[in-house]
Amino acid sequence: xxxxxxxxxxxxxxxxxxxxxxxxxxxxxxxxxxxxxxxxxxxxxxxxxxxxxxxxxxxxxxxxxxxxxxxxxxxxxxxxxxxxxxxxxxxxxxxxxxxxxxxxxxxxxxxxxxxxxxxxxxxxxxxxxxxxxxxxxxxxxxxxxxxxxxxxxxxxxxxxxx
Amino acid sequence: xxxxxxxxxxxxxxxxxxxxxxxxxxxxxxxxxxxxxxxxxxxxxxxxxxxxxxxxxxxxxxxxxxxxxxxxxxxxxxxxxxxxxxxxxxxxxxxxxxxxxxxxxxxxxxxxxxxxxxxxxxxxxxxxxxxxxxxxxxxxxxxxxxxxxxx
Numbered sequence: 001x002x003x004x005x006x007x008x009x010x011x012x013x014x015x016x017x018x019x020x021x022x023x024x025x026x027x028x029x030x031x032x033x034x035x036x037x038x039x040x041x042x043x044x045x046x047x048x049x050x051x052x053x054x055x056x057x058x059x060x061x062x063x064x065x066x067x068x069x070x071x072x073x074x075x076x077x078x079x080x081x082x083x084x085x086x087x088x089x090x091x092x093x094x095x096x097x098x099x100x101x102x103x104x105x106x107x108x109x110x111x112x113x114x115x116x117x118x119x120x121x122x123x124x125x126x127x128x129x130x131x132x133x134x135x136x137x138x139x140x141x142x143x144x145x146x147x148x149x150x151x152x153x154x155x156x157x158x159x160x161x162x
Numbered sequence: 163x164x165x166x167x168x169x170x171x172x173x174x175x176x177x178x179x180x181x182x183x184x185x186x187x188x189x190x191x192x193x194x195x196x197x198x199x200x201x202x203x204x205x206x207x208x209x210x211x212x213x214x215x216x217x218x219x220x221x222x223x224x225x226x227x228x229x230x231x232x233x234x235x236x237x238x239x240x241x242x243x244x245x246x247x248x249x250x251x252x253x254x255x256x257x258x259x260x261x262x263x264x265x266x267x268x269x270x271x272x273x274x275x276x277x278x279x280x281x282x283x284x285x286x287x288x289x290x291x292x293x294x295x296x297x298x299x300x301x302x303x304x305x306x307x308x309x310x311x312x313x
Binding site: 039146149 | 187188189190191192193194195196197198199200
């Protein structure tokens with residue numbers, strides 16, 4: 001009986017420790033997360049050649065347009081915009097205009113980029129999200145003062161920025 | 163000295179961070195646009211006037227012989243003293259010859275040295291003072307002439 005009493009006493013003394021050990025053991029870690037700003041814009045090629053034949057006289061202009069290229073964009077930032085710039089001004093008597101369709105912002109409509117060596121806005125107020133396969137419209141116009149041009153080219157840079 | 167190293171290291175880190183941030187907030191795509199302006203010379207129009215002897219004025223379509231008053235390539239008129247006004251699109255074109263030549267003694271249309279073929283304008287590589295460009299041509303006698311535009 002004496003040995004049994006000791007055993008019971010020992011168990012009763014160790015039980016709180018055992019209970020404490022089973023109640024949980026905790027450690028903490030500090031997890032740092034960061035979402036980087038994401039901006040991405042792509043185009044699916046170049047527009048076809050824009051050819052004006054026989055510009056009319058006076059103030060009238062002859063114009064052709066191209067709607068065959070698309071752009072896609074993605075951003076996790078608010079109030080972004082798409083701007084366009086041209087590597088060299090268009091020849092006198094000619095105009096190059098652009099329009100971008102959008103579902104995430106406000107299009108500025110047909111914008112003259114003929115002299116846009118410094119960027120001009122095409123779409124503003126773009127909210128977070130993506131816009132896929134939106135139409136790019138180019139319009140090329142020439143009036144009677146334009147010289148005959150066998151072939152000219154310009155590089156247009158579209159930039160998604162804040 | 164040690165604190166200076168920290169300052170330099172911190173500055174470098176800030177500069178790299180700022181560059182990275184800028185790059186991530188902006189993305190670009192490029193397109194090449196090709197264009198051309200062509201002129202169809204067969205559509206070029208010339209306004210033709212003939213001098214009216216009595217008052218020395220040039221009058222468009224003054225006689226039936228000058229009908230039509232506006233000529234296109236291949237049109238024929240009977241005229242002796244004519245003034246030709248070229249449309250802006252014609253005289254801004256490059257490398258074209260506009261020739262009025264008598265039908266009675268046809269010359270090579272492009273032969274400007276001919277005494278009877280009158281090259282009205284050629285190779286428009288220079289600027290003209292007046293618009294529309296005008297020139298006056300006198301034939302030896304009233305004759306039927308043909309207008310030729312070549313390039």
